[in-house]
Amino acid sequence: MGDAERTAGRRVLTDVDRDRLNAFGLRPRFAANHHDDDELFRVTLDLDDGYEVAVDTPWLGRDPEELAHEVCATLSHDPREWRHVSWNFAKAGMNTPPAIAGPSWRRSVS
Numbered sequence: 001m002g003d004a005e006r007t008a009g010r011r012v013l014t015d016v017d018r019d020r021l022n023a024f025g026l027r028p029r030f031a032a033n034h035h036d037d038d039e040l041f042r043v044t045l046d047l048d049d050g051y052e053v054a055v056d057t058p059w060l061g062r063d064p065e066e067l068a069h070e071v072c073a074t075l076s077h078d079p080r081e082w083r084h085v086s087w088n089f090a091k092a093g094m095n096t097p098p099a100i101a102g103p104s105w106r107r108s109v110s
Contacts, residue, residue, distance in 0.1 A: 011072075056084040
């Protein structure tokens, strides 16, 4: 994990509006680069009922502060408006998206 990634992750986990996320049943768990793509920064959130939600944001050459600001701004909106979102469910056989899912939400393939 590089310095930029660590800095962005710390900023996101410090600055994100947890009360806003909690209103939707979301709790931030992890913030770091996507495991398969260092050009994508991923925030993983736990959702009530066992869902895991991942929100990806491209770095696009931004510094960690700029990226963290963008991520926090995204997460301050209604989750139905979020883009680049994948979800998974911890229990086997569950294939329905969470109730808060928006049109761009996709089931995680991993």
